[in-house]
Amino acid sequence: MPVATPSGVPDVLVVGAGLAGLACAADLLSGGLDVKVLEASDEVGGRMRTDHHEGFVVDRGFQVFNTSYPQVRRRLPLPELWLRPFTPGVLVHTEDGRLRFSDPTRSPTGTPRGLHDLLPGRLAGTRDLIALGALSARDMLAPVRLLKHGEDRTTRTALAAAGFSEEFVERFFRPFLSGVFLEDELETSGRFFHLVWRSMLRGTLCLPGAGIGAVPRLLADALPAASVRLGTEVARLTDDGVELATGAELPARAVVVATGPGPVARLLPELDVPAYRVVTTYYHASTRTPLAEPTLVTDTRRRFLNTCVLSEVVPGYAPTGMSLIATSVLGEDGAGREREVRTALAEVYDADTDGWDLLTVRTVPDALPVMSPPQPLSRTARVAPGRYVCGDHRATGSVQGALASGARAAREVARDLGR
The missing domain is CATH 3.50.50.60 (FAD/NAD(P)-binding domain)
Structure with a gap:
């Protein structure tokens, strides 16, 4: 009793x-x-905290909110968060310039912007497009228990087993997933990857209007x-x-x-x-937006994890007439690192970043747990x-x-x- x-x-x-x-x-x-x-x-x-700094809304590290998680849908009245979505896709900066990976099923028109970048020979080959369709259909439609109880291995091994070429993995999956897993070798559990991919296909990535x-x-x-x-x-x-x-x-x-x-x-x-992954986010302020859309940008050269103009996602993140750019890197801040990031951003955004103000830096020492297989x-x-x-x-x-x-x-x- x-x-x-x-x-x-x-x-x-x-x-x-x-x-x-x-x-x-x-x-x-x-x-x-x-x-x-x-x-x-x-x-x-x-x-999961938000600060107010010199009129800007600054989350403690770059974070996104996924509407498809079962626990989220059970517990949170989503309309009260005033969610603002990211573009359903990413811009990948490569040595050949910027390529767009977009989800054509979510475009409001029949000719989604950047769809030509998914045609064979640009971002992906025919083999990779077929593998991508098969992977996405399985992860989105299969019973979740099948994904949870499948064989666990690294994400890189799982992608190879799914039929993707090493070139496509290095062009798209590695730079994109590095920002999700906070590691750049795709060593994270493949079983967890499949669940993450499912959540992205079934939900919307967004930010609350008042910050995370x-x-x-x-x-x-x-x-x-x-x-x-x-x-x-x-x-x-x-x-x-x-x-x-x-x-x-x-x-x-x-x-x-x-x-x-x-x-x-x-x-x-x-x-x-x-053990936990460490991530540092640099927040820059500019009087001009370097990218007039709410889209995540990745880099195949590993100079940063991702970058985004947050004020294009939620205008209230920056005062009127200003833009807020968040760029994340693995590990701690260090001498000269912000200058290296700023130089990379000048190339990626094709913008003069010398006039940008470094608003603040946020290092999160315990951002994500290491999730090596078996996880x-x-x-x-x-x-x-x-x-x-x-x-x-x-x-x-x-x-x-x-x-x-x-x-x-x-x-x-x-x-x-x-x-």
Whole structure:
């Protein structure tokens, strides 16, 4: 028989108000449990945060929002995010100039701009176009369980097995997926690649009108008032709950650790936490837009992961008369690196970038977990009696993965507490 909770003691303490923690708390609360979320920072969201800087809207690292994720569609009233879409395709900068990879099925007209770049002999050969059609049809239409339980291998090996030439992989898939996986050798789980490709085919990549931070804020706003405590750092777990950095102790029947990898390793040292990818994003401001469309640009020469004029996606990201350009690279910022990026952007955009202002730089040290094959798509949340963990490192490095991990933790906690 479950033990009754003493008066004033919550059933569950969730440590961390990122996507996983907020999803976990929401599900536990809907199940009738008393839950408190403890967040060390001054805002919810974890890595999904938005800052306002000199009149610009700056997400903490370049991020996009995919409308097709099942957890997203279940939890979020999408119209309230005022979503603005990217172009359904990318511009690939090659030694032969810029080529457009577009999805002709999403064009509003019968002659989509850039369709000629998909004709044999330009971006792709006949063999690659056939392989692309077969891959896309399978990933979009097949039952998702087939993708989840297929053989796992690296993405590069999976693409070769699907019939793609090495030339097309290097021209399109490697530069594009480098910005998705935050690694440029296509070493990420091929099973995860198929799920990502499916989500892109079935959904729309976009940005909220108020910045990516609007997503976790919307989740938090749906929770009861005072259920989230900001500025509340947990120093350690105790036998009865947690001890705060202030020295105060908070009891609870169960504790769910839903923080980033650093705090997770400190609070649960027995847990095996994967390594994480590091990404740096440079935000430049210009009085003229270098590309008058909301399109992602990749580079086959590996000088950056991707670049985009964010104010073409969401005009409110920049003050009137200004443009905001975001460019991401692997790893940390370093001496001379911004100048190298600026030089590359001058070529890619065919623009004079010397007059651009470097607005700010954002380095995210724990942007995505390393997902080498074989990659488990979900792991148990239970660590010890009364101790649980959730986050993208327990599932996949995506919004879907973080939310699904929080949902799994909630199910396991509720079951253990007799709910």
